[in-house]
Amino acid sequence: MFIQTLKVGGLETNCYILSTDSAVQNVVVVDPGDDGDKILAALEGKTVEAVLLTHGHYDHTGALSFFEGVPVFVHEEDLPMLSDPVLSCGDSGNDFRPRIGHFVSVNEADVITKAGLSFHVLSTPGHTRGGVCYVSDDKKVFCGDTIFLGTYGRTDLPGGSMLEMRQSLRRLKRMSGHTFYPGHGDPFIMP
DSSP states (O other), rough: OHHHHEETTTTTTTEEEEESSTTTTTEEEOOOOOHHHHHHTTTOOOOEEEEOOOOOOOHHHTTTGGGSSSSEEEEEEGGGGGOOOTTOOOOOSSOOOOOSSSEEETTTTEEEEEEEEEEEEEEOOSTTTOEEEEETTTTTEEEHHHHHHHEEEOOOOOTTHHHHOOOHHHHHHTTOOOOEESSSSSSSSOO
């Protein structure tokens, strides 16, 4: 899998552009957080087949309006966040706009196949109720704000739960040898 990482927005969210290799024109975008023009420039000449959201916070969804007509995969528990600035944590001085899109609800064990890539949905609530990871066949995990190198996501925001986070982290720690691509910071390999 070819992975292009863009740091977008004030919180430097990792937006991932995924394809089977660098020459392929069909891609999947993970967490288009902000800076839609920057993302579109990176996508020039490419066809976006899907947008995958790891959760519904504003810093992971801010550029959704640039993907009109593209299916946007998100857990049903986080759908309300896409239209509510309080739930999406977009009410703290940010220019919140309701997210538009063709939303497709995902749940545990769903398989998404787009742009020649397959992803298994792993439900990982804790940071939000509908937090998910997308696990590729080649052991890459797009984990949003569930886990980072040496730490984990906040649970004190609307919809967060420390109990659910602990359960999610236990599941992820069993994925030894997988490479994790978090919503912020650098990728890491689970020991």
